Amino acid sequence: MQSKFRVPLILIGALLISTLLGSSAIRLRPAPTPTAAVAVALPTDTPWPTATASPSATASASPTAFPVAATPTATATPLPWPTPDAQARTREVKVPVLMYHYVGPLPAAPDQIRIGLTILPDYFEQQLQFLQARGYTSIDFYQTQNALALGAPLPAKPIIFTFDDAYEDVYSFAFPVMQKYGYTGTVFVPTQFLDDRLAGYMSWDEAMELYHAGWRLEPHTKTHVELQNRSRDFLVYQIYGSMDTLRSHLGYQPRFFAYPSGKYDDAAIAMLKEVGYWGAVTTDSAQFHRLANGFAWGRVRVSGTETLPDLANRLGEPFP
Ligand SMILES: [Zn+2]
Numbered sequence: 001m002q003s004k005f006r007v008p009l010i011l012i013g014a015l016l017i018s019t020l021l022g023s024s025a026i027r028l029r030p031a032p033t034p035t036a037a038v039a040v041a042l043p044t045d046t047p048w049p050t051a052t053a054s055p056s057a058t059a060s061a062s063p064t065a066f067p068v069a070a071t072p073t074a075t076a077t078p079l080p081w082p083t084p085d086a087q088a089r090t091r092e093v094k095v096p097v098l099m100y101h102y103v104g105p106l107p108a109a110p111d112q113i114r115i116g117l118t119i120l121p122d123y124f125e126q127q128l129q130f131l132q133a134r135g136y137t138s139i140d141f142y143q144t145q146n147a148l149a150l151g152a153p154l155p156a157k158p159i160i161f162t163f164d165d166a167y168e169d170v171y172s173f174a175f176p177v178m179q180k181y182g183y184t185g186t187v188f189v190p191t192q193f194l195d196d197r198l199a200g201y202m203s204w205d206e207a208m209e210l211y212h213a214g215w216r217l218e219p220h221t222k223t224h225v226e227l228q229n230r231s232r233d234f235l236v237y238q239i240y241g242s243m244d245t246l247r248s249h250l251g252y253q254p255r256f257f258a259y260p261s262g263k264y265d266d267a268a269i270a271m272l273k274e275v276g277y278w279g280a281v282t283t284d285s286a287q288f289h290r291l292a293n294g295f296a297w298g299r300v301r302v303s304g305t306e307t308l309p310d311l312a313n314r315l316g317e318p319f320p
Contacts, residue, residue, distance in 0.1 A: 084149040096287045097160040099299040104169030118304040121173045128181040138183040141256040148291045161185035171206040188220035188258035191245040218256045219243045226263040235271040269295045
């Protein structure tokens with residue numbers, strides 16, 4: 001079908017552009033072994049996802065088949081898993097992944113945890129103003145993956161905005177400001193909360209409006225539970241179930257996951273890989289990412305108890 005021809009052209013184009021231009025955000029680590037040996041030196045415990053693991057039938061389905069009002073944008077369609085090239089093992093990208101929760105006014109009598117998790121609207125706009133002035137361009141995890149696997153070019157200062165838990169105020173307050181500054185984000189969705197229409201969380205209509213504005217919706221379990229020391233059935237339900245629910249809304253299989261409370265173990269990672277995830281983020285602090293630790297990428301916590309100079313400092317930006 002049409003998309004099967006389009007996608008390789010996109011990849012070839014990306015490779016050509018990458019070769020011609022390079023990218024300041026991508027850097028190579030010294031390879032410990034000759035390039036020719038890299039392909040056979042891949043550790044067997046972290047197999048690359050194969051092309052056959054990709055649900056190509058659903059990935060190529062038209063998003064317009066879903067009963068939504070808005071028109072999907074071209075940027076909302078993910079590329080299929082890029083088979084990593086010989087340099088993928090040594091590639092590293094610097095991509096700050098900002099971690100937000102609430103963006104909006106505080107409720108009455110908030111406790112310290114709620115205050116820490118909440119960015120007030122004015123402060124949120126100051127942050128975006130600052131990031132835009134410093135030349136940051138928002139990307140998503142799919143672009144990051146392509147940069148690592150193939151050396152596809154990234155903007156000079158890429159950044160990923162993540163919003164955990166799909167709180168309603170992200171739709172009401174963060175979304176319009178993000179649009180104003182030309183940014184898109186990724187929402188990690190505890191899918192059952194939206195299915196159940198829990199108060200304080202987005203509706204599916206709101207979440208899909210973000211998606212059709214170029215945002216990503218990625219799974220965050222079904223009911224926001226921590227994942228260590230869980231049975232296989234439990235992990236299937238939470239990890240595959242949330243992916244499956246989102247797929248039914250998006251029309252393609254989402255590939256990136258956020259661990260609730262940043263908690264996980266080897267069994268959780270194994271389940272993520274088994275059902276076809278490409279990566280996952282934690283709540284640890286990190287800004288450099290490699291494919292080898294793709295299921296434990298760190299982020300940059302954005303706290304309501306800190307100020308803009310704190311954020312600037314964490315990003316290595318001089319302030320003012
Ligand atoms: Zn969460």
